[in-house]
Amino acid sequence: MSSSSKLVLYSYWQSSCAWRVRFALNLKGLAYEYRSVNLRKGEQFSPEFKKLNPLCFVPVLVDGDIVVSDSFAILLYLNEKYPQNALLPSDPQLRALNLQASNIVSSSMQPLIMQSILKYIEDKFGPAERQLWVRHNTEKGFQALEKLLKDYAGTYATGEEVYMADVFLAPQTAVAEMRFNIDMSKFPTLNGIYKSCKDLPEFQASVPERQPDAEL
Numbered sequence: 001m002s003s004s005s006k007l008v009l010y011s012y013w014q015s016s017c018a019w020r021v022r023f024a025l026n027l028k029g030l031a032y033e034y035r036s037v038n039l040r041k042g043e044q045f046s047p048e049f050k051k052l053n054p055l056c057f058v059p060v061l062v063d064g065d066i067v068v069s070d071s072f073a074i075l076l077y078l079n080e081k082y083p084q085n086a087l088l089p090s091d092p093q094l095r096a097l098n099l100q101a102s103n104i105v106s107s108s109m110q111p112l113i114m115q116s117i118l119k120y121i122e123d124k125f126g127p128a129e130r131q132l133w134v135r136h137n138t139e140k141g142f143q144a145l146e147k148l149l150k151d152y153a154g155t156y157a158t159g160e161e162v163y164m165a166d167v168f169l170a171p172q173t174a175v176a177e178m179r180f181n182i183d184m185s186k187f188p189t190l191n192g193i194y195k196s197c198k199d200l201p202e203f204q205a206s207v208p209e210r211q212p213d214a215e216l
């Protein structure tokens with residue numbers, strides 16, 4: 001297939017990982033076909049989807065005959081293949097900061113509070129333990145991110161341009177605030193970054209409620 005084939009994103013409206021990719025695709029001005037994988041109905045375990053991602057997670061991006069899963073890899077792929085509106089700055093220090101902040105969200109926050117883990121905790125220890133777990137892991141990550149970014153942030157995480165760190169941070173902040181009732185006023189830098197992202201039409205078009213599979 002040619003490199004101009006239509007991009008296809010396997011997504012679920014409530015997935016924060018898929019949200020990152022939706023935001024990034026919009027920032028790059030790339031049109032894509034949205035294919036819903038209903039995580040609540042277990043569609044991620046279907047044999048067809050398993051062929052795309054044996055881990056049974058969204059998001060998966062298909063670009064012609066290229067299949068990329070994992071939002072971190074997808075963002076780096078998109079950035080190399082479609083260089084317009086770069087998701088990483090050229091300055092090595094700011095680039096490293098973006099990768100570090102993104103990876104904190106990707107590796108040290110989201111995997112600890114994904115729905116399957118929270119269900120396990122709630123089933124075994126009850127809803128109060130579940131909320132304590134969410135709060136502890138979310139605040140630990142946000143404290144590290146606040147410290148990391150406070151001297152570099154401007155309108156966005158590492159200055160006046162929106163980059164990969166923002167793409168990871170904004171959905172994670174939204175989920176923390178709206179789904180888990182985390183008080184973001186304790187993290188003024190992160191809160192400011194989130195507010196700036198909320199003003200962007202590219203972010204607004206990526207929010208869960210505006211996705212074709214949203215169940216409101």
Ligand SMILES: N[C@@H](CCC(=O)N[C@@H](CS)C(=O)NCC(=O)O)C(=O)O
Nearest residue numbers: 015016017057058059070071072116
């Ligand atoms: N590191 C992966 C994580 C993907 C992931 O955890 N996806 C979640 C939704 S945010 C999922 O598909 N969960 C389905 C399940 O737990 O069965 C990424 O960034 O894409």
